[in-house]
Amino acid sequence: MDDRLPLSQRAMSRRTLFKAGGVLGVAAAAGAAFQVSPLSAAEQALAAPGGAVKLNVLFIGAHPDDEAGNLGVFGQWNEFFDVKAGVITVTRGEGGGNAVGLEEGPPLGMMREAEERKAVGYAGIEHVFNLDGLDFYYTASAPLSHQVWGGDAVLGRIVRVVRATRPDVIVTMNPSAVEGNHGNHQQAAMFAVEAYLAAGDPSRFPEHLAEGFAAWQPRRILRAGANGTGANGEGGVAAGYTPSVASDVVFGCWNGTPSARNGRRWSEMLDLARWAYVTQGWAEMAASPTDPAKISTSWFTVIHSRTPLADPRSGGDAALRGAALPIDGGLPFGTLIDVRPARFEAVAGQSLAVDVTITAPDDAKLAGGAVTLAVPSGWSVSGSQSVRALKKGGSQRLTFQVTAGSDPVGTQARVEATLTAGGASGTTFAPLRVAGAVEATISPLPEIRLFREWTAGLGMKHLDVLVPELFPVGQGRTRPLDVIVQNFSDQVRSGSVSLELPAGFAASPAELPYAGLGAGATATLTFDVANTDTAIPTANRASNGGNWPVTVRAVSDAGTAARSVTMNLVPAYAVQRAEVAPVLDGVRRDDEYPGDPIPVETIWDGSPMGGTTASISAKTWITHDDANLYLFISVADDIRGTILPAADNKRQRRTDSVEIYVDPRGDAPNTAHTFIGGIMPSMDTMTGAPGVGRDRDNWQGEAAVTAPGMEVAVRMAPTAAEYAGYDLEVKIPFSVLPDNLDPAHVGFNVVVNDSDTQNKAAQNRVGWSTFPGMRADPWRWGIITLDGIADAGAGPKDPTLPDTAARSVASPQSILQSAGDQVPLGGSSKADHALKVLSSSVSGGIAKVALQTPRAGTARVFLWDGAKVLGSTEKAVGSGRTDVGFPVSTTASGTGDSLTGTPASPVLAVSFESQSGVSAARAPLGGRSR
Template sequence: MNDPQLHPPHSLSRRTVLKAGGGLGLAAAMTGLDWASLTPAEQALAAPGGAVKLNVLFIGAHPDDEASTLAALGQWNEYHGMKAGVITVTRGEGGGNAVGLEEGPPLGMLREAEERTAVGYAGIENIFNLDGLDFYYTASAPLSYSVWGGEAVLNRIVRVVRATRPDVIITMNPSAVEGNHGNHQQAAMFAVEAYEAAGDPKRFPEHFAEGFSTWTPRRLLRTGANGSGPAGEGSLATGYTPTVASDVVFGCWNGTFSERNGKRWSQMLDMSRWAYVSQGWGSFAPGTTDPTKIANTWFTVIHSRGPVVDPKSGNDAALRGAALAISGGLPLGTLIDVRPGHFEAVPTQAVPVSVTVTAASKLAGGQLTLKAPAGWTVSGPVSVPALKQGASHTATFQVTAAANATVGTQVRVEATLTSGGASGTSFAQMRVAGAVEASVKPLPEIQEFRNWTAALGFKHLDVLVPELFAVGQGRTRDLEIVVENFSNQSQSGDVAITMPSGFAITPRSLPYSGLAAGKTTSLAFKASNTDTSIPTANRPANKGSWPVGVHATSSLGSADRNVTMNLVPTHAVQKAAVAPVINGVRGADEYPGEPILVDTIWDGSPMGGTNPTISCKTWITHDDANLYLFLQVKDDIRGTILPKEDNKRQRRTDSVEIYVDPRGTAGNTAQTFIGGIFPSMDSMTGAPGVGRDRDNWQGEAHITAPGMQVAVVMADTTEAYTGYDMEVKIPFSVLPDNLDPQHVGFNVVVNDSDTQNKAAQNRVGWSTFPGMRADPWRWGIITLDVADKGAKPKAPTLPDTAARSVESPQSILQSAADQVPLGGFAPAKHDLKILSSSISGGSVRVALQTPRAGTARVYLWDGSKVLGSKVVKVSSGRTDITFLAVTNATGKGKGDLNGSPTAPVLAASFEAADGVTATRALLGGRS
């Protein structure tokens, strides 16, 4: 990865440039120097003063979330001069670590360094870490919102947007689709809100007193797309075929050759990915070099205020009309903002659509027209007066869907502005709706997401969100159906439900009446599994996605919706006559009843047949205070054995996970118990590693689950390894709630690794669906013979230490250069200054001038590590600080305090209740 082609020779030394950085004529000093050859610290020192102006801003949750975009961002930087930046809500300190034992803030700092290296290949110099807490994998956006601090994080994102003034914001998928990481979803939801809020003077007005102004980004994209798209050189001309017909998907071919780096951008993308070594990405195989197979990077438009071009028109099409001008088009910065009055269009009923034109510069008078699909009717063209720079004009059109428009289809309405001989087109999405539609009541977190999209006017983000419910094998459950009137008049009718064979619904239909326009009502049904021979989980040919039809009638016709039912396994647990002894041996009378089979493939290769490579039988019993399990695991190859101090994140090697949702109602895993057990640590016969992960209280079991016991007996290994027996006791007292004995959510997952690289290849479970480890409602159901003491939930205990920007030399150096406040927090009212600095005998002396009482931190940084630091409480005025620094034994090379090619730098931060600030200086100098 130290390819000389990436860093062509340069005529000026780093030290010469950095010396020039202390004065004003830096631009001249930078001539002839390859910026990418500088370390992040040197780049920060060499950067000109003043707040940075970005063209593109990526907003994600963790370091590496931006990875898929780097080939596109890199070539946009190289060939169009686009300056991109990255907001990362967390530093990923809650994630895994494939290269060491660092966790918490030290891991966060490591991952920040990896991210800066990775994005540097794409010419990205500005990363804004917002100090959000990275806790553990979850599919819950609401949990992420709560842990991160909700509106406070949005405030910081908007501050960074207003400071950096990006034309295009790129984010991840904000929709609550299956398998979407809750952190990713919430970061993207924040991005959508920031796109709307940054230009609104009523949102976060305190920013204006800090020196920032409103800023209206012109386009909002998400990475990836739903549908299919070609690969290979020239494939963009074919275009992407989206699942949702109204989606606009731009592409950028990764195979473009980089003149700057002497290789294709797909190869640069490989190098970027390899930089995320703590996440195990360093071992990824390189991508194809066959131009006919190199992929495109796809971006889906969430919203665009700027005019759009044909997505098939080239690698830069996603930028045209927003960050780059359209040849022959309207002046760059002209906005055409299309907003339907509501997303649903009922055939024959008019919907108002407003279009707001804003002038980037003086705009001649012109005409605005609106186009809808064939057969729809639209009110006529509207004249737009001449507009001064920054002035706006809004016109309202009436759009009516055709009487024969197909309910459930998504369409675009396109507004075209013609002015001064030029024109531009933007669009909005709508959905053809039945007058009345009915569907299953969504899960609470899905309903919360839908409420959010409705409040923002972004309901098109709902389109691919699945409508799901689960039923237990051989069980009956209440099924609430929500009926919604999208028409403009009161409606009456009925709702009928169609179930697949082997399932039943009672009653088959129900009436509703007098449902007012725009209102909803609920109907109560009961859904049952009547054929218990049907395979549960993802084992059927349909992968466990059973179709259920919901048919609603009204005075204006009928509408059908399809929802998905999952069949989850069930098991009646028999009470123990005598409590089992936890010794790893299943006594004859200890575990009454039949075992559950934990052999359904969830992830990895098929393992069926008479001799599967991984399988498990699990016997379960209980007494009045404990749950007991005996697991017989069959395995053929032992995965890596971790050291005992690495007892965390069990899916990296052979392990067992036990899931318990005490009342079967958990919305996310923070309301559950998830035990994770390595059968042995340190050696084949070492004691098992027992802990909890992704649940109500993550950590080693002796702290988080007192009284939990585990015993493991390895199978006879004299000839060959064949697996292990495991016995587990889980006290009810460590569960996050009292048990509902008739509906305990339960699952067992066995992770199987056949390598030594800390990566599990295969996973089997009892109840297996995509995203299952984060979806308690899709776990199996067990019943117990205990009393129901009623709900008494425990609040989750989550990590409380996030890596912080004021403690990161990398962030401090950048903030001092780009003038964007550390972590996106409010800037201190007065500057922090380094008045002088020196070193003698390994002792560093620094004189600081601080703006007021608070905490100052000073770091000596050599471009890759801290050589020395000091944290002090200070008052306003001068403070003298002394600390020891580590030097190389030879006195030469990187980090040498006496004059190496990479000179050490001082990075200083200050924080108080009302703000933060940062500064930097070469050692021996002043800021």
């Protein structure tokens, strides 16, 4: 048995599905096992409880395109097993980039929705639920995303869609606060986990039940992606996956499977889907390899499963087996095995209760049998327990006692529950972590602390495992470091904690005691950590990439437990006051900028032409007076990148530009509490005025509005032939910063973006503090001090964020879908009334539509030809009949799109919004809704 997955294999099929050349056999098998219903899609939807469409798989992401990498897999599941998938997208991505035009805000969101619908259509997906969350800007902060989206309001919408569509399996992104995880992606995945747990609980969001949606419990939730190693090629799934977290269970599906339906491999279909996201520049992505051995395998990590699991090596459908599809020869389909340890930490020699709940299918009885619990070698577990025969939907809970062995602290393990009943068996699992009796680790960054509180509250602490434990120290500086001591044992403990740091760093004191720490209790000890050798390279310039290992050692009467954490050394600089205020003319004079320059030449992203920094580097001089920061930035560059039009003064990272980062008090949890200025040295022409703005910070937008008083002067050669770089001189008033300055600790960074092409893409980026993730992690910026400035204390300004999200009630494609699948627009409250189109006509370029609405609200009417809006109107209406008229274009494309289900002739899409909820209707032109 493979020790990477010691799940019982007795009832698990070892069929190898999705083999190249074996598609017809698979398709035939699928057809025999899963007969296509003779009902039409509309009839099936209306036949479902509550009138809404039934899905098997539901992907939950943040933006259009988040699902893209999984579409080859979803397409296979749909083709071979008639699995119906849908997609929840919290936002329409209206705050993102646009590689094909100047549209932004809601118009861009509608473009991205259309791209998404086209892309997922290649996988046979017809149901996309955009939830109208605001896409504001790039952030690594899940808490900021939660705040902007409205927290439980968006969670409620997700739960409503889950209850309406009743998926068996949820697939989502990575919910863990790992480095580099987009905050929107993380928060969307956190919502997915919460929805997985909440949707089956009728006490959560009870208003949904009043709307006609019953509580629904999904059976499994998967994370798209995995940490570890697995092979590409046809045999990759059968070879298995080696996870970096030993307790993970990872399923795979090869993207190279031939598709009889499409006449090409699914990797090629995946390419077509990705290329549909043109606004994101994905149309230029390279095609997948044609060599089958190099075609990718998509991997999925189990977050939680309530059902038996198939052998992950048995085929590309294994991720669904037991939840959306039966396991051949396994327990009756729909049998649930839910394993719940009393806590995530298992202490050697200490008993831990593990509950196992067995539930019979809703439509079948379950024969009596027995449950056994398997644990790692060296552990002990109480014996097998019997399960009585269960009626349909009946449950029985059993409690086992598990005692961990002497595995090293931090070992990841699984307990596996196997139910044997009626001549069949099935197994699922729960992860555990071997803990020391007492452990100590650094106090986490604020947003990491919030994430850990969230996982603990949900009983999902295994999601913490990949989260790094990090802290910064300034070059030549000393900082206090809080260390949290926790007693995981069931006895009072006393002992000591020490820090072991690499050469060039010191901790004071070397050791601190703790005493009388109760069972389950924590205590905080504070050390001073210093960088004593200022010659050590800062940021990622060190050979270890700037990741300095620190051991936190806790000693108690039960033994010693050590945890490894990571220290980052950030650069520091003392800014001298200007004797005279610099003249903003793009020329540096000796008396204007005292002190040496800050070097801005270390690769942060990309690799400059020729593999060296010769093609891009910069020096930054900085000074200040009582009211302003002044910077002189001299950039050496060999090729001028794209010169954007003045109307495109945003997203400076697409061409040659400079970004200036300021965290006024050096303690911002995310960039919404910072200043990030972006400067493109010229726009329109080589000698045009610079583009100056703020991006992904406390107030994003053009500097004339968001940073009044900010000034920029530029010196640059007037022609491309003479170009050798540019000089910027910048004044940033303290008044535009989002908080008062702490002159002893200002977070600061400079990044230079370098584009050597004309395709609106910067290939290379150099900076001063150049850690991965720096762009969104203010705590990894450098530190500057300002002499002669008094600290006025904190006076933070609330972030000013974009406030216009693209909305489903204004999206013809969403309206048409909702009118068909009966899932409320945007996941909003389902109206307690019907919207009807009584009649419609077009004459003389004017559309006339008669509506029936039962109460006052807002009606939006669109004439849609399958590709574009031919005309529309928005009107406040009362109850009863309302007649509306609006001009329409006479140049309908009439093309339609079979992939997205859009009509080949114009159709009316109508939404109605009132205090009681939203509703949608569709009607053919000249006809009425039904």
